[in-house]
Amino acid sequence: MQQDVFSQVPANRAPIPFEADAPFLKVVGELPRELNGTLYRNGPNPQFEVAGAHWFVGDGMLHAFHLENGRASYRNRWVRTPKWKAEHDAGRAFFGRGFGSKLPNAPAHLTDGGVANTNIIFHAGKLLALEEGHLPTEIEPGTLATRGYCNYQGRVAGPFTAHPKIDPLTGEMVFFGYNASGPLTPTLSYGAIDASGKATRFARFEAPYASMVHDFIVTENHVLFPILPITGSMERAMKGRPPYAWEPEKGAYVGVMKRNGKPEDIVWFRAEACYVFHVINAWEDGNRIIADVMQFEEAPLFPHPDGRPTNPDKSFARHCRWTFDLTGNTDRFQQTYLDDLTGEFPRVDDRRAGLKTNHGWYACANPRLPMFAALSGIVHVDGAGKRLGHYLLPAGDSISEPVFVERSKDAAEGDGWLLAVIWRARENRSDLAVFNATDVEAGPVALVQLGHRVPDGFHGNWVGAA
Numbered sequence: 001m002q003q004d005v006f007s008q009v010p011a012n013r014a015p016i017p018f019e020a021d022a023p024f025l026k027v028v029g030e031l032p033r034e035l036n037g038t039l040y041r042n043g044p045n046p047q048f049e050v051a052g053a054h055w056f057v058g059d060g061m062l063h064a065f066h067l068e069n070g071r072a073s074y075r076n077r078w079v080r081t082p083k084w085k086a087e088h089d090a091g092r093a094f095f096g097r098g099f100g101s102k103l104p105n106a107p108a109h110l111t112d113g114g115v116a117n118t119n120i121i122f123h124a125g126k127l128l129a130l131e132e133g134h135l136p137t138e139i140e141p142g143t144l145a146t147r148g149y150c151n152y153q154g155r156v157a158g159p160f161t162a163h164p165k166i167d168p169l170t171g172e173m174v175f176f177g178y179n180a181s182g183p184l185t186p187t188l189s190y191g192a193i194d195a196s197g198k199a200t201r202f203a204r205f206e207a208p209y210a211s212m213v214h215d216f217i218v219t220e221n222h223v224l225f226p227i228l229p230i231t232g233s234m235e236r237a238m239k240g241r242p243p244y245a246w247e248p249e250k251g252a253y254v255g256v257m258k259r260n261g262k263p264e265d266i267v268w269f270r271a272e273a274c275y276v277f278h279v280i281n282a283w284e285d286g287n288r289i290i291a292d293v294m295q296f297e298e299a300p301l302f303p304h305p306d307g308r309p310t311n312p313d314k315s316f317a318r319h320c321r322w323t324f325d326l327t328g329n330t331d332r333f334q335q336t337y338l339d340d341l342t343g344e345f346p347r348v349d350d351r352r353a354g355l356k357t358n359h360g361w362y363a364c365a366n367p368r369l370p371m372f373a374a375l376s377g378i379v380h381v382d383g384a385g386k387r388l389g390h391y392l393l394p395a396g397d398s399i400s401e402p403v404f405v406e407r408s409k410d411a412a413e414g415d416g417w418l419l420a421v422i423w424r425a426r427e428n429r430s431d432l433a434v435f436n437a438t439d440v441e442a443g444p445v446a447l448v449q450l451g452h453r454v455p456d457g458f459h460g461n462w463v464g465a466a
């Protein structure tokens with residue numbers, strides 16, 4: 001059933017079978033001297049490939065590009081999750097194609113299928129590999145060695161989103177989890193970790209239905225939980241049908257809560273069905289909340305409940321603005337597309353997270369190419385979604401999420417660099433590309449050349465040298 005949806009696998013999705021250290025990489029152009037630190041990236045890289053396995057279930061592999069005084073080095077390591085270690089010791093796969101599905105010959109005691117493959121963030125002195133089904137996995141920043149799960153002195157339990165938000169004003173990290181009372185349940189958790197790494201809040205509540213909740217929205221005073229109809233169903237899963245499926249008739253819900261409020265005070269807003277993996281940014285504007293998201297008309301990568309794929313002509317994300325009226329006049333929220341360009345993996349200057357932003361960037365498809373399978377450019381937009389710059393790669397190449405790095409701590413919003421990994425199709429290897437964030441159209445100012453490729457991954461972050 002599911003493999004029909006994933007039959008067109010992009011060329012750079014296959015895993016690489018090794019870990020490496022490259023102390024001196026060739027740099028084309030000149031690396032900006034302000035860039036002192038490490039870009040960490042994460043993505044699925046199955047240790048043992050399982051035919052037809054969903055892209056999302058591959059073991060996490062970390063890629064670290066360390067930049068210092070114009071020089072570049074690289075290191076990659078798998079995250080040593082319990083699953084990875086058990087499979088490594090046995091020399092074979094124990095988990096199958098789906099989410100947490102074990103193969104028949106797997107040891108009974110092995111129940112943790114966590115892959116820690118989605119994001120890597122730095123908060124309160126800890127580098128954390130994240131994947132939404134499990135707790136954060138702490139990573140040693142220099143060696144990329146795995147330290148193990150982080151549960152904040154036992155105060156946090158269950159699934160933890162790969163997209164927590166770090167408040168730039170307070171340093172607080174706000175997070176949620178879905179499937180919080182077990183697989184395919186409608187329970188969400190919500191919590192916060194303060195700037196010193198102490199859990200200050202942890203609560204659970206029921207959403208309108210069980211769904212895959214990849215990202216959420218945090219502003220200065222509010223938190224918003226999108227419940228969108230990639231539904232989860234244990235009943236389906238037990239019958240061997242898709243555990244997650246596209247059910248647009250359920251509609252879209254977004255729960256709005258005060259950050260210091262209680263789950264029972266959540267106000268649910270409604271709209272037509274859509275799907276969003278990623279929020280660009282959101283902010284408060286008087287009695288309104290504005291949230292810019294990359295919205296799909298129909299969910300990609302997941303089938304209908306009967307296994308049929310969703311409509312490929314509608315399974316593309318575009319920059320869309322959601323508007324919530326907090327005056328109580330309506331329980332509907334507005335959805336307005338700001339561009340027709342296909343894009344994903346949006347980022348902002350994180351010093352403006354949750355605040356009005358005037359710059360955003362995302363990876364985009366090349367509208368001049370017949371195939372939209374790969375993200376092959378970068379677009380820079382202003383606070384109204386208007387394109388300020390647009391760079392397209394040579395045909396065939398593809399690009400990762402672009403990560404913004406400010407030029408200095410007090411540089412103006414958007415003044416800095418974009419770091420993205422580009423796959424060079426013809427040479428079958430990857431470059432770390434550095435763009436001037438306010439002039440992406442000029443192309444990369446520097447390329448750090450790897451001898452191998454970094455498979456298509458998900459997310460990463462820059463950690464500046466202390």
Ligand SMILES: [Fe+2]
Nearest residue numbers: 214278458459
């Ligand atoms: Fe994501």
